[in-house]
Amino acid sequence: xxxxxxxxxxxxxxxxxxxxxxxxxxxxxxxxxxxxxxxxxxxxxxxxxxxxxxxxxxxxxxxxxxxxxxxxxxxxxxxxxxxxxxxxxxxxxxxxxxxxxxxxxxxxxxxxxxxxxxxxxx
Numbered sequence: 001x002x003x004x005x006x007x008x009x010x011x012x013x014x015x016x017x018x019x020x021x022x023x024x025x026x027x028x029x030x031x032x033x034x035x036x037x038x039x040x041x042x043x044x045x046x047x048x049x050x051x052x053x054x055x056x057x058x059x060x061x062x063x064x065x066x067x068x069x070x071x072x073x074x075x076x077x078x079x080x081x082x083x084x085x086x087x088x089x090x091x092x093x094x095x096x097x098x099x100x101x102x103x104x105x106x107x108x109x110x111x112x113x114x115x116x117x118x119x120x121x122x
Contacts, residue, residue: 001080002075004073004075006042007071007073008048008051008118009050009071009118010069011070013056013062013068014056017055017056021036024052036053036054038053048074048102064114065113067113070115071116073118075118075119079096093105102118
Protein backbone atom coordinates (compact mmCIF):
# COMPACT_ATOMS: atom_id res chain seq x y z
CA UNK A 1 0.00 0.00 0.00
CA UNK A 2 1.31 3.47 -0.88
CA UNK A 3 2.13 5.38 2.29
CA UNK A 4 4.15 8.06 4.05
CA UNK A 5 7.73 6.95 4.74
CA UNK A 6 9.06 9.97 6.60
CA UNK A 7 9.03 13.70 7.13
CA UNK A 8 10.26 15.65 4.12
CA UNK A 9 10.13 19.20 5.37
CA UNK A 10 8.76 21.89 7.62
CA UNK A 11 7.75 25.05 5.77
CA UNK A 12 6.42 28.15 7.50
CA UNK A 13 5.71 31.81 6.89
CA UNK A 14 8.10 34.45 8.20
CA UNK A 15 8.04 38.27 8.23
CA UNK A 16 11.71 38.27 7.14
CA UNK A 17 12.91 34.85 5.89
CA UNK A 18 16.49 36.00 5.23
CA UNK A 19 16.93 37.52 8.71
CA UNK A 20 15.33 34.51 10.38
CA UNK A 21 17.53 32.11 8.43
CA UNK A 22 20.60 34.13 9.43
CA UNK A 23 19.52 33.97 13.09
CA UNK A 24 19.19 30.16 12.93
CA UNK A 25 22.59 29.91 11.21
CA UNK A 26 24.30 32.14 13.77
CA UNK A 27 22.70 30.69 16.91
CA UNK A 28 21.95 27.07 16.01
CA UNK A 29 24.49 26.33 13.29
CA UNK A 30 21.82 25.63 10.65
CA UNK A 31 23.70 26.65 7.49
CA UNK A 32 21.32 27.58 4.65
CA UNK A 33 21.77 26.57 1.04
CA UNK A 34 21.64 29.15 -1.77
CA UNK A 35 17.86 28.71 -2.15
CA UNK A 36 17.31 29.84 1.45
CA UNK A 37 16.50 26.68 3.38
CA UNK A 38 18.42 24.11 5.34
CA UNK A 39 18.80 20.49 4.21
CA UNK A 40 19.37 17.74 6.77
CA UNK A 41 20.83 14.48 5.44
CA UNK A 42 19.41 11.45 7.14
CA UNK A 43 19.76 7.70 6.72
CA UNK A 44 21.67 7.14 3.46
CA UNK A 45 19.76 3.88 2.92
CA UNK A 46 16.49 5.82 2.43
CA UNK A 47 15.75 8.25 -0.38
CA UNK A 48 15.29 11.91 0.43
CA UNK A 49 16.21 14.33 3.17
CA UNK A 50 14.54 16.75 5.58
CA UNK A 51 14.16 20.46 4.79
CA UNK A 52 13.58 23.45 7.07
CA UNK A 53 12.41 26.44 5.04
CA UNK A 54 10.99 29.86 5.97
CA UNK A 55 8.78 31.39 3.26
CA UNK A 56 7.79 35.06 2.87
CA UNK A 57 4.77 35.98 5.03
CA UNK A 58 2.74 36.73 1.89
CA UNK A 59 3.48 33.43 0.12
CA UNK A 60 0.59 31.81 -1.69
CA UNK A 61 2.36 28.43 -1.79
CA UNK A 62 0.31 27.10 1.16
CA UNK A 63 -3.07 28.08 -0.35
CA UNK A 64 -5.88 27.27 -0.08
CA UNK A 65 -4.84 26.70 3.55
CA UNK A 66 -4.90 29.76 5.77
CA UNK A 67 -2.28 28.26 8.10
CA UNK A 68 1.17 29.77 8.53
CA UNK A 69 2.86 26.42 7.95
CA UNK A 70 2.83 23.36 5.69
CA UNK A 71 4.22 19.90 6.39
CA UNK A 72 5.88 17.87 3.65
CA UNK A 73 5.80 14.07 3.93
CA UNK A 74 8.01 11.67 1.96
CA UNK A 75 5.98 8.94 0.25
CA UNK A 76 6.90 5.72 -1.51
CA UNK A 77 4.33 5.86 -4.36
CA UNK A 78 2.86 9.32 -5.00
CA UNK A 79 0.56 8.31 -7.87
CA UNK A 80 -0.79 5.32 -5.95
CA UNK A 81 -1.32 7.31 -2.77
CA UNK A 82 -3.09 10.18 -4.56
CA UNK A 83 -5.35 7.69 -6.35
CA UNK A 84 -6.29 6.00 -3.09
CA UNK A 85 -6.85 9.32 -1.29
CA UNK A 86 -9.19 10.51 -4.06
CA UNK A 87 -11.14 7.25 -3.79
CA UNK A 88 -11.41 7.81 -0.04
CA UNK A 89 -12.88 11.28 -0.54
CA UNK A 90 -9.81 13.28 0.50
CA UNK A 91 -9.45 16.71 -1.14
CA UNK A 92 -6.55 16.23 -3.59
CA UNK A 93 -5.03 19.03 -5.68
CA UNK A 94 -5.18 18.07 -9.37
CA UNK A 95 -1.68 19.43 -9.96
CA UNK A 96 1.33 17.12 -9.66
CA UNK A 97 4.79 18.61 -10.18
CA UNK A 98 7.75 16.62 -11.54
CA UNK A 99 11.29 17.94 -11.32
CA UNK A 100 14.85 16.79 -10.70
CA UNK A 101 13.88 16.81 -6.99
CA UNK A 102 11.13 14.21 -7.47
CA UNK A 103 7.34 14.27 -7.71
CA UNK A 104 5.09 16.51 -5.60
CA UNK A 105 1.37 16.42 -4.88
CA UNK A 106 -0.87 18.18 -2.37
CA UNK A 107 -3.88 17.33 -0.24
CA UNK A 108 -5.98 19.10 2.39
CA UNK A 109 -6.64 17.53 5.78
CA UNK A 110 -10.09 17.82 7.46
CA UNK A 111 -8.98 20.94 9.38
CA UNK A 112 -7.89 22.86 6.28
CA UNK A 113 -4.14 22.21 6.49
CA UNK A 114 -2.37 21.84 3.15
CA UNK A 115 -0.06 18.81 3.12
CA UNK A 116 2.67 18.39 0.52
CA UNK A 117 3.46 14.81 -0.52
CA UNK A 118 6.90 14.18 -2.02
CA UNK A 119 8.25 11.12 -3.76
CA UNK A 120 12.04 11.62 -3.93
CA UNK A 121 13.79 10.62 -7.15
CA UNK A 122 15.07 7.05 -7.28
